[in-house]
Amino acid sequence: MDSIMIRLLRLILAAFVLIGAPVAHAERVKDLGTFQGVRPNQLTGYGIVVGLAGTGDDSIQYATEGMKGVVSRFGLTLPQGVNPALKNAAAVLVTADLPAFSKPGQRLDVTVSALGKAKSLRGGTLIMTPLRGADNEIYAMAQGNLAVGGLGVSGADGSQVSVNVPSAGRIPGGATVERAVATGFDTAPTLTFNLSEADLTTALRVADGINRAFGDKRASAVDAVSIAVNAPQGAESRIMMMGMIENIEVSPADAPAKVIVNARTGTVVINGAVKIHPAAIAHGKITVSVNESPRVVQPAPFSQGRTATEQSSSISIDEQKKPMINFKGGASLADIVKAVNAIGASPADMVAILEALKQAGALKAELVVL
Structure with a gap:
């Protein structure tokens, strides 16, 4: 009976030890970084917003020049030296992020920001604007009605009240992709996975996790950020392997003090x-x-003194x-x-x-x- 009680106590103690033991926190590889080349690209464009209720740029030179460029597309040429008052139009910069693997015809959200002295873009419409990448090539075209969350009101005496930022807005799905960006992931000799934060221990653990998942030595840590992975040729095979790698769970190294x-x-x-x-x-x-x-x-009475501090x-x-x-x-x-x-x-x-x-x-x- 005593031996049974002793064994039971040992099992209970062992259970407490297992419960109290620290458990390593595992994270998916996809949460630790990204594959090289599989990233978004920034796009920027210069355009004109029209249809404003007198809150535009007035006669600012770059706004009038932009409007001349817009109307010239339709065969209208303004007389030399004529600069129309553009209280209902504003010069803007349009920005968007082109996600990886975006294909022509897909829609992008764009942000429109006033470039000059426009007080508000509320109620405006962006005229067709080309969006260019870092290589100055056109990758998307933007156009549409702005959604502005801000509000600005001014009085005749110069007093103003603004809520949020009325000089910037967004157009959900306001751009259409016209050109795809070549990532090169399907033709590169190897795939490279880059960690978001440099850490030698984490890089070694990611490489080891990939090797254990596939049962070979296809992954190796190049440095504290990059892990090189030998991959088969062809987009389909590589995408399948990349999807499997992203879902491997790895315990990252503890953060430095x-x-x-x-x-x-x-x-x-x-x-x-x-x-x-x-x-x-x-x-x-x-x-x-x-x-x-x-x-x-105070001086004494009838004396020649003066009051002092x-x-x-x-x-x-x-x-x-x-x-x-x-x-x-x-x-x-x-x-x-x-x-x-x-x-x-x-x-x-x-x-x-x-x-x-x-x-x-x-x-x-x-x-x-x-």
Whole structure:
């Protein structure tokens, strides 16, 4: 009976050990980075928005020149030296992202932003605008009615009220793809997977995960970012392999110890990997107050004296005494936060404390000041 109880206790203890053991957090490969060449491309265009209710660019030169270019498409030529008032039109910049593998005929969302002094684009219509890539080639054409979430109202006395940003808007599905971008993934000698964040350990683990999934040595870590994968020729075979690789689960390496300090806002962020070596911190605050109480001194009657002002100053010093905090070796993030709260340190004081710990060699972490 005793042996059965002992075995049962051992099983219970083993179960508690398994439950309490830390479990590595696994992530899909597709959440850690992207394949080289499979990325969006930025498109930009210059166009004209018409149909505005008197909130356009008026007679700004680049707006009038843009309008002349628009009307010239329909065979209309404005007389030399004539610049029409364009209160109902505005010069704009049009931007869009061309996703990877986009094909001609697909629709893109575009953002339209006023280039000049247009007060609002509400109610406007974008005239057909070519969108160009970094190689100056046209990849899409944009046109349509703007959806503007902002509102601007002005009075005769010059007072203005704006809600959000009325000089920018969007056109959902406002552009049509005219040309596909060649990715080259199907003809490259190897496929390259690039991590979003450089880490040697994570790169090795991704390569090892790919090799274990396929049962061979087709993947190898080139550096802290890139993993080269030997792939068969042909788009269909490579797409099938890329889809399988993206769904492989890998446990990424722990983030390096970092302390992020925003000196402008006083924000301090400390990740869980930060440790403190043995150190002692004393934090105090001295407040010096100077009070000036001038008083008027009158001369004696029938004397030749003059009324004067006599200065009277009082200086007081208030020193707040704070206890010294002793950090033992291997102090964790919770210990740091608890200790700093105990001495009543503000975010600005915490920045000074962390910098001092870094200089003393007790803070083994990268201190990043934004």
